Amino acid sequence: MRYDWTNIHGEACCWDDKRNPKITDIIQKDGYHLLIFETKSGKTETEVELKAFNLVVSA
Secondary structure (H helix, E strand, C coil): CEEEEECCCCCEEEEECCCCCCEEEEEECCCCEEEEEEEEECCEEEEEEEEEEEEEEEC
């Protein structure tokens, strides 16, 4: 899956599950979406949220 959006600074951003960790959840908030994924560093897992405006998801 590919995710394209505008960040809080108005910059275009994208995310591709083929090259990055898989997005595990998308939460719709007031006027934006949170893209959530988990990343591992050694034995530590961290949940990361990306704030996305004008989100477009494509296969």
